[in-house]
Amino acid sequence: xxxxxxxxxxxxxxxxxxxxxxxxxxxxxxxxxxxxxxxxxxxxxxxxxxxxxxxxxxxxxxxxxxxxxxxxxxxxxxxxxxxxxxxxxxxxxxxxxxxxxxxxxxxxxxxxxxxxxxxxxxxxxxxxxxxxxxxxxxxxxxxxxxxxxxxxxxxxxxxxxxxxxxxxxxxxxxxxxxxxxxxxxxxxxxxxxxxxxxxxxxxxxxxxxxxxxxxxxxxxxxxxxxxxxxxxxxxxxxxxxxxxxxxxxxxxxxxxxxxxxxxxxxxxxxxxxxxxxxxxxxxxxxxxxxxxxxxxxxxxxxxxxxxxxxxxxxxxxxxxxxxxxxxxxxxxxxxxxxxxxxxxxxxxxxxxxxxxxxxxxxxxxxx
Numbered sequence: 491x492x493x494x495x496x497x498x499x500x501x502x503x504x505x506x507x508x509x510x511x512x513x514x515x516x517x518x519x520x521x522x523x524x525x526x527x528x529x530x531x532x533x534x535x536x537x538x539x540x541x542x543x544x545x546x547x548x549x550x551x552x553x554x555x556x557x558x559x560x561x562x563x564x565x566x567x568x569x570x571x572x573x574x575x576x577x578x579x580x581x582x583x584x585x586x587x588x589x590x591x592x593x594x595x596x597x598x599x600x601x602x603x604x605x606x607x608x609x610x611x612x613x614x615x616x617x618x619x620x621x622x623x624x625x626x627x628x629x630x631x632x633x634x635x636x637x638x639x640x641x642x643x644x645x646x647x648x649x650x651x652x653x654x655x656x657x658x659x660x661x662x663x664x665x666x667x668x669x670x671x672x673x674x675x676x677x678x679x680x681x682x683x684x685x686x687x688x689x690x691x692x693x694x695x696x697x698x699x700x701x702x703x704x705x706x707x708x709x710x711x712x713x714x715x716x717x718x719x720x721x722x723x724x725x726x727x728x729x730x731x732x733x734x735x736x737x738x739x740x741x742x743x744x745x746x747x748x749x750x751x752x753x754x755x756x757x758x759x760x761x762x763x764x765x766x767x768x769x770x771x772x773x774x775x776x777x778x779x780x781x782x783x784x785x786x787x788x789x790x791x792x793x794x795x796x797x798x799x800x801x802x803x804x805x806x807x808x809x810x811x812x813x814x815x816x817x818x819x820x821x822x823x824x825x826x827x828x829x830x831x832x833x834x835x836x837x838x839x840x841x842x843x844x845x846x847x848x849x850x851x852x853x854x855x856x857x
Contacts, residue, residue: 639670761789771850
């Protein structure tokens with residue numbers, strides 16, 4: 491390595507490069523001394539070890555006169571610097587760090603790490619960074635449209651809809667919004683004069699039925715969305731029957747067989763919008779002992795295990811404090827022992843079997 495190249499790399503912001511230089515047995519001692527006093531512990535430690543081996547008499551006195559290793563910074567790569575800047579929504583720090591990255595990171599927007607940083611910016615609401623980043627590099631919108639709409643703030647929605655977005659962007663946008671179950675953003679989309687026609691053959695109504703979101707279904711249909719577009723061969727009406735989504739009786743065009751199936755289910759499991767157990771309950775246990783149950787007003791719900799897997803359920807009111815739960819399999823009540831749940835104060839006692847009762851409390855999502 492030429493002396494000129496060494497001098498170019500000595501101040502390099504990536505600590506790994508400086509570590510590599512410190513290990514080079516041909517590195518001049520004058521340069522090794524500089525690295526021994528590096529601000530980062532990992533670089534300084536390697537350089538000091540090498541200097542002690544190579545410098546001979548007086549080396550220890552020089553090393554002893556330097557800052558203690560504990561006083562130095564721990565390793566923080568430029569990628570970590572970028573992430574820290576996102577956490578603080580610091581534009582100067584963020585874009586300054588990007589410039590120091592090795593190519594293609596410094597210039598190629600399609601590097602996978604850009605996707606990760608856009609996801610982090612959405613998660614931590616780094617709005618200042620996102621605004622400037624999109625202005626400088628419009629392609630960032632491509633990554634932004636891959637994030638989950640459930641996390642989009644009004645500012646992010648504004649960024650995505652401003653600047654005359656192309657139809658393909660609008661198609662992806664509205665699909666993300668409906669899949670994310672964000673009725674409020676559908677309102678923004680329509681209020682700004684955009685048409686659901688851009689969605690093409692996207693099964694928007696199917697998504698809304700999957701979420702059992704009556705309001706979303708109504709809005710989509712009112713705005714002219716096609717209710718017959720299927721997803722993997724299943725139409726919204728077929729999905730409604732499969733999942734016992736009885737609200738479809740007043741929302742979708744159903745054939746006689748579908749109407750009869752849903753009406754039969756509704757008569758047997760009418761639900762109750764004022765039932766005391768509506769909502770999500772959890773036993774609060776960690777790891778593989780976690781258990782949760784959700785009750786919807788239409789008489790359906792879900793039993794959720796620690797792995798996140800859910801079993802569909804239906805329920806019947808026994809009395810004001812007691813509910814009977816039935817698990818479902820392939821759209822039908824499974825032939826399993828019945829589950830009884832009682833409300834006692836703020837606790838839901840769920841009797842799963844003769845030997846197992848779980849005490850649950852209402853789930854309070856973190857703010």
